[in-house]
Amino acid sequence: AQSVSQHNHHVILSEAASLELGCNYSYGGTVNLFWYVQYPGQHLQLLLKYFSGDPLVKGIKGFEAEFIKSKFSFNLRKPSVQWSDTAEYFCAVTANNAGNMLTFGGGTRLMVKP
Amino acid sequence: IAGITQAPTSQILAAGRRMTLRCTQDMRHNAMYWYRQDLGLGLRLIHYSNTAGTTGKGEVPDGYSVSRANTDDFPLTLASAVPSQTSVYFCASSRESGANVLTFGAGSRLTVL
Numbered sequence: 001a002q003s004v005s006q007h008n009h010h011v012i013l014s015e016a017a018s019l020e021l022g023c024n025y026s027y028g029g030t031v032n033l034f035w036y037v038q039y040p041g042q043h044l045q046l047l048l049k050y051f052s053g054d055p056l057v058k059g060i061k062g063f064e065a066e067f068i069k070s071k072f073s074f075n076l077r078k079p080s081v082q083w084s085d086t087a088e089y090f091c092a093v094t095a096n097n098a099g100n101m102l103t104f105g106g107g108t109r110l111m112v113k114p
Numbered sequence: 115i116a117g118i119t120q121a122p123t124s125q126i127l128a129a130g131r132r133m134t135l136r137c138t139q140d141m142r143h144n145a146m147y148w149y150r151q152d153l154g155l156g157l158r159l160i161h162y163s164n165t166a167g168t169t170g171k172g173e174v175p176d177g178y179s180v181s182r183a184n185t186d187d188f189p190l191t192l193a194s195a196v197p198s199q200t201s202v203y204f205c206a207s208s209r210e211s212g213a214n215v216l217t218f219g220a221g222s223r224l225t226v227l
Binding site for chain 1: 156158162
């Protein structure tokens with residue numbers, strides 16, 4: 001079955017540590033890729049997206065993600081995390097061979113220790 | 115402020131009762147969606163509507179129904195609630211269906227006892 005996998009369910013980092021959250025998908029064909037973030041007590045909001053072009057995309061708050069088509073991956077990175085990055089992060093994919101419905105991964109809870 | 119309004123924000127419900135979660139958007143978006151969020155499972159699509167007057171089933175539609183009488187409103191109904199429907203429900207919308215950025219509501223936390 002088509003799916004989106006986030007390998008790390010919980011991540012704990014100290015401030016200034018580097019972050020990489022994994023995301024893999026199993027869809028073929030043309031895909032559009034997203035990372036959404038949910039800060040404590042808030043609703044989901046878009047962090048960054050990839051539709052086409054440069055596979056390295058920059059998002060808000062210093063986040064970036066790289067689309068590697070050969071690996072079916074769209075990992076999220078940030079060189080130096082802050083306490084305010086504590087949140088849950090969701091990778092999501094739409095695929096033209098899956099009705100273009102947005103499918104989410106299981107989420108990764110990030111806790112940044114001050 | 116443009117966006118999505120969900121109601122109620124939280125509800126405790128006895129099993130077997132009927133419940134409707136309301137969702138209203140003022141952005142004139144054509145597409146609307148209902149997701150449920152469960153720990154470790156992320157968000158799963160329950161039902162969607164690509165435009166007013168049409169609806170479709172998502173990944174986990176059983177036990178839920180929706181209607182889309184107009185562009186703004188997209189209520190989700192649980193005809194006879196069961197404990198496994200305890201979850202946080204998010205309504206979302208996008209300008210068009212497909213590869214679009216979604217705008218989410220604040221969520222409705224439902225507990226079925």
